[in-house]
Amino acid sequence: MGPFPASGKKLDLNYLGIMRFEDGKIAEMWVEWDNLTILTQLGHFPPEKKMGAGGTHSHEVRYENVRVPLTNILGVEGEGLQQTLKILDGGRISVGALSVGIAQAALEEGVRYAKERQSFGKALKEHQAIQWLVADAAAEIHAARLMVYYAAWLKDQGKPYTKAGAVAKLFATEMAERASYSAIQIHGSYGYSREYPVEAMYKAARLMTIGEGTSEIQRMVIARKVFEDGPVRI
Numbered sequence: 001m002g003p004f005p006a007s008g009k010k011l012d013l014n015y016l017g018i019m020r021f022e023d024g025k026i027a028e029m030w031v032e033w034d035n036l037t038i039l040t041q042l043g044h045f046p047p048e049k050k051m052g053a054g055g056t057h058s059h060e061v062r063y064e065n066v067r068v069p070l071t072n073i074l075g076v077e078g079e080g081l082q083q084t085l086k087i088l089d090g091g092r093i094s095v096g097a098l099s100v101g102i103a104q105a106a107l108e109e110g111v112r113y114a115k116e117r118q119s120f121g122k123a124l125k126e127h128q129a130i131q132w133l134v135a136d137a138a139a140e141i142h143a144a145r146l147m148v149y150y151a152a153w154l155k156d157q158g159k160p161y162t163k164a165g166a167v168a169k170l171f172a173t174e175m176a177e178r179a180s181y182s183a184i185q186i187h188g189s190y191g192y193s194r195e196y197p198v199e200a201m202y203k204a205a206r207l208m209t210i211g212e213g214t215s216e217i218q219r220m221v222i223a224r225k226v227f228e229d230g231p232v233r234i
């Protein structure tokens, strides 16, 4: 199992595991850390040295010879994969929202700096090149926000939202990278400095296109749905 965030004291931790039975059926199961009759061996590793997102620790977790009682099954035996995919569908809307937040914060920093900093006798905000960076980011943030709202609305209405969630996730996460890139560009060398927050935003945005399904996986999901449903509407 790959790295995922874990925080708090060791004994507070529980894990959601995806288990495959000998007959091939998959189920989601609750794995409790502190029950040694359940966990015969669980390795807990030091935090990963990550590029960004330092506010959460990410640890590798390894299950070896773990025995989990059948009473720990969440949902229905044999439907674990569908249940997991459903959780990912919802999570993608959240990552889209997170990305809109990162992008907006980066743009606000860029705008603030563009008003302050003078170059060639005028404020940065007076240069058309800087205005275009701001305008593109503002337009893309707005589009991404509407996509996230739309996917969330579909979910609230109990309507299918797999495609809309993947579209929102794909666009919003890649957009957050572009917006935070522009924010660094507006700051010039200060954008590359840890004295200013935009470098951390850029690194946080980079994660968004990976976690909860990479951009490549979102494109696979969207393409599959477009071929099934028709390309006209999301």
Ligand SMILES: Cc1cc2nc3c(=O)[nH]c(=O)nc-3n(C[C@H](O)[C@H](O)[C@H](O)COP(=O)(O)OP(=O)(O)OC[C@H]3O[C@@H](n4cnc5c(N)ncnc54)[C@H](O)[C@@H]3O)c2cc1C
Pocket: 002, 003, 004, 005, 050, 053, 058, 207, 210, 211, 212, 213, 214, 215, 216, 217
């Ligand atoms: C900081 C951090 C926190 C995380 N938190 C969690 C968490 O809380 N819970 C959790 O379950 N996971 C978590 N993850 C794991 C994350 O979801 C996976 O890393 C991510 O889904 C990609 O899987 P992978 O790393 O195995 O990449 P791989 O599957 O090895 O993919 C490598 C590359 O190949 C591409 N690729 C793979 N298969 C295909 C294909 N069929 N077609 C085209 N391209 C393909 C991928 O898009 C990617 O670019 C976290 C990861 C990070 C970095």
